[in-house]
Amino acid sequence: MKNLLLILVCFVFSFINESYADQIKLKSEPTDAVIYIRDLNGTIKNKIGKTPYEGNIQEIASTYAKSNFFILVLEKEGYEGQSILLNDLFKSDIELSMNLVAKEDILEFRKLDKNINDLFESQRLLRAQQYDEALVLLKSIEKEQPKLSIVPEMIGSTLYLSKDHKGSLTWYEKAYRMNPENKDAFMMKSYLRKSLGGSDAK
Template structure:
């Protein structure tokens, strides 16, 4: 759907008898596939890759079946980019497009960063640098509030600090966020028994 993509309307108001000398499309990064969507069915037709330069009149005569048409740029790992044109023009058209990294790739990179941060936290815990470990975990919790591993590591930190009640509260939170977190469940049950709390009610 067009609402999923950036849409720029380029309105070229001139006589229908005059055409642009050329259209030039560049992208960052390069090698983006270029499609033209110009029929009633909205079927994308590949016309080349960036950097791209061609006679616009020729493109229109070959592909365009209605008054408006769309150029779409696609590249793996990036969001598609669409530009809407009217059919008439007597100007050269130059487009320079900065493609945006796709949401999926952004999510993967964000998770990779989390793993690096958690590795650092584990080193701090093993080195008994508990205040810095908790500070890092507090910051991570703001960005990743639904990740059970963060609550689990908080529980581990407090447990090593001999604060059993706080440790239990975070192991419970971790298990509540992810009922498949076996380690958090085992620690939750262990600490509940240690504190004389009925596990079945918690």
């Protein structure tokens, strides 16, 4: 009975070791991204290859990171780098597929994010009746995002609240030209044309 139990235990451990080979398979889009291994302190950074890549996690940890925990870094010229924390303690295969984002796209996303925050700030300034400050901020957004019809519409609103109705009409007309489905811009430009003695025709 003891021999049978020993054989069974050996079989189970053998099955576990074969099933969990702790291999890592790494792909990236685009390919040929350089793979580095960095320790948690950032003091070690070793190049181990390029994508697509396949290797043994334990060997990577012992040879390059000198630690159970390490950071895998992907870098490619013109693209934003990516990193992921790994360890060799959990015995399982890992397959990773990482999409690298072009730095130009990243910068554009960050600029757009800043512009959206600036739009919210301009709304706050309008509510606080700080029209000059709001106008400066909106015109800077308009230079960076010239295709957004909401920006000239908001400039028109700011000028209207500042009692500059002629200037307001100019910006509402621009907003409507950019987006003929903008009902608010259409209504305001029609109202201002009438109030200024002009035609309200489209």
